[in-house]
Structure formats: structure tokens, C-alpha cells
Amino acid sequence: MLLAAAPAWPQTGNKKKQPAASQQTPAKVEDDPNVIKVDVGLVNILFNVRTKRGGLVPDLPKEEFTVFEDGTEQTIKAFTRESNLPLTIGLLVDVSRSQERLIGIEQAASRQFFTSVLKPKDLAFIISFGQDAELLQDYTSEPKMLSRALDGLKLNAPVLPPQASPVPGAYTPRGTILYDAVVLAAEEQLKGQVGRKVLVLITDGDDQGSRYSEKRAIEAAQRADAILYSVYYVDRAFYQGGGFNIGGGGGESALRHMSDDTGGRVYTVDRNHSLIEIYNEIERDVRSQYSLAYAPSNSKQDGTFRKLEIKTSNKEFKVQARKGYYATPTE
Numbered sequence: 001m002l003l004a005a006a007p008a009w010p011q012t013g014n015k016k017k018q019p020a021a022s023q024q025t026p027a028k029v030e031d032d033p034n035v036i037k038v039d040v041g042l043v044n045i046l047f048n049v050r051t052k053r054g055g056l057v058p059d060l061p062k063e064e065f066t067v068f069e070d071g072t073e074q075t076i077k078a079f080t081r082e083s084n085l086p087l088t089i090g091l092l093v094d095v096s097r098s099q100e101r102l103i104g105i106e107q108a109a110s111r112q113f114f115t116s117v118l119k120p121k122d123l124a125f126i127i128s129f130g131q132d133a134e135l136l137q138d139y140t141s142e143p144k145m146l147s148r149a150l151d152g153l154k155l156n157a158p159v160l161p162p163q164a165s166p167v168p169g170a171y172t173p174r175g176t177i178l179y180d181a182v183v184l185a186a187e188e189q190l191k192g193q194v195g196r197k198v199l200v201l202i203t204d205g206d207d208q209g210s211r212y213s214e215k216r217a218i219e220a221a222q223r224a225d226a227i228l229y230s231v232y233y234v235d236r237a238f239y240q241g242g243g244f245n246i247g248g249g250g251g252e253s254a255l256r257h258m259s260d261d262t263g264g265r266v267y268t269v270d271r272n273h274s275l276i277e278i279y280n281e282i283e284r285d286v287r288s289q290y291s292l293a294y295a296p297s298n299s300k301q302d303g304t305f306r307k308l309e310i311k312t313s314n315k316e317f318k319v320q321a322r323k324g325y326y327a328t329p330t331e
Helices: 097-117 143-150 178-190 214-223 236-243 252-262 275-286
Strands: 043-050 065-069 072-074 076-082 087-094 123-129 133-140 196-203 226-232 266-268 289-294 305-312 318-321 324-326
Touching (some): 065 076, 087 178, 097 275, 123 143, 123 178, 178 196, 178 214, 226 252, 266 275, 305 318
Parallel strands (some): 087 123, 087 196, 196 226
Antiparallel strands (some): 043 289, 305 324
């Protein structure tokens, strides 16, 4: 699939499209405190709190928090601890050449993840990306449909020409459109949805050939109010093949930027942390969130980016939240 200004997903035969928000009766902010709706006067933020060692702190009261927009303290109008509000999860799986030998592990672990994390009102979709991006499963709450879609994960990479090295950097065709996949997921799938929205990205972080930049991917996720969790998964043997003794998967920094700026985290698959264990951590994370709402002192809907910061009275704790939002009216 070649990306265009208004890309369309390839048909897979298992589409189950949920109506976009513009086709539904708009939800009131007080009814759904997890949607950023600047045009009705409130900004809502989902976030987690962690100890210095990374443990979740799930039971703090409203009085423990102070929120700032562009450095100016704001008045918190609403505060809740969320664990069961409907959740939309997009799974983005790298199926480029460097990930080929990991696909089977990803299929098995992802099946278990969806079976465990999805509640009756939750929705999920699956996108694979390599030289192209493909929507394998549109919105569904059925683990069986997601499992069948996971069967469709397969290598998606350009054919290497004679004498070409399989190592990224030695030969750089349009092979891993990581940033394009994030933009497509945010703009085509999540932007019109309400409630909590999460993207889970499994990749070694290398981008080859995206038409969009890392910065543009972050912006798209922020505009969609999506939290991005990155799973840094590297096939070291691939990068060491052919006599090349290099680390490989040098995109961890980009993953950290995207996750940090949207309120998510980066997890690394290694000897001490399997993919299944990381999925379990992500599930605990999304089920241990806080939500606060405030009426911004700067009420202009001028499309500018507003920096956000949430602080706790306990300096031993760290707040995991998006870095900001765009003050754009709802279309």
C-alpha cells in the first residue's frame, strides 16, 4: 500500500467498523472524563503515578496533585481513579525483515494479551507494518477475531537485490514505515473515538522510508489523545548475521520520545522480561490510571500546543502523563 495524503487501508475481509464520534451523539465531558474536549471548557488528562523504582501508586487522593498548563497552575475541577472505563487498544506490529523470526512469539503473546486485557465494552484493532501498513483487524471486542487476524502477521519487506546486505543502513529501501504506521493508527483509527485510547507498538525502533517524521508521529498521537506504549524487541542474531557485529535496533531513543510525550512507557524484551510479562505490565498500567479535569485559564482555541505538567506533594513519586495537548476545536 502506498501512502497518500488521505490513505485508505487495504481490505482484509474482517472489517467491523465502529461509527466515528462525529456520527454519534456527542458525549458530555462530565459523563466521560477521559476525553480532551477543550471546546466545552475542560481539559482531561489520564496519567499514572510511580515510585522511584517504577512501582505503580494507585490510591492517591485529589489533594496530592497540582496541574500546570504552560507553567500556570490550574484549578482541578474533577478527579477520579480509573480502572474499568472502556478502552480502545491498537496493536501495531513490526513485520519488517529484522523482525521476521520474532513474529511467532508475538502472535502467541498477543493472543494471551487480548484474552486477558479486553473487557466487554473494550475494543481493539491490529495493524502490521513493514514496507507497507495493513489493517489486519478493525475494531472488535472479540478475542477470536483478533486471534485470526494475528495469524495474518507475516513478513512485509522489499526483496533484497543481489549482493545487498540485510543490515539496515547498508541498504535502505522503504522497509519499515514505523512513523507512518503511528500516524495512520492515530488519524485513521483513533481520532474519532471517545474514551481511553492506547497504542501498543512492538518493534526494534528502526524506521526506513516513512514519509512522516518522528515529530509528526508524536503530534498525531497527541491530537488523538492516545497513550503510546512501546515494546522494544530486537532480534540480535539478525543484526549480527553476515559477519556484522553491531547492536542493532538503534531506535530505542525514538520509541522513548514517542512514549514519554504521550504519557506511555518503553518496555524492553530481554532475558529477564518476556513479551508476555511486559503485556501483563501494560495491562496493570492501563487499569491503574488517574483522570483529572480542569478549565484552562487560557481558553483560546487557537490550535497551539499547551505544555502540561502534573506534580505530587510527595517528591518520591513520578507522574507519567502526556507532555501537552493541542487547543483545537472539535470539528
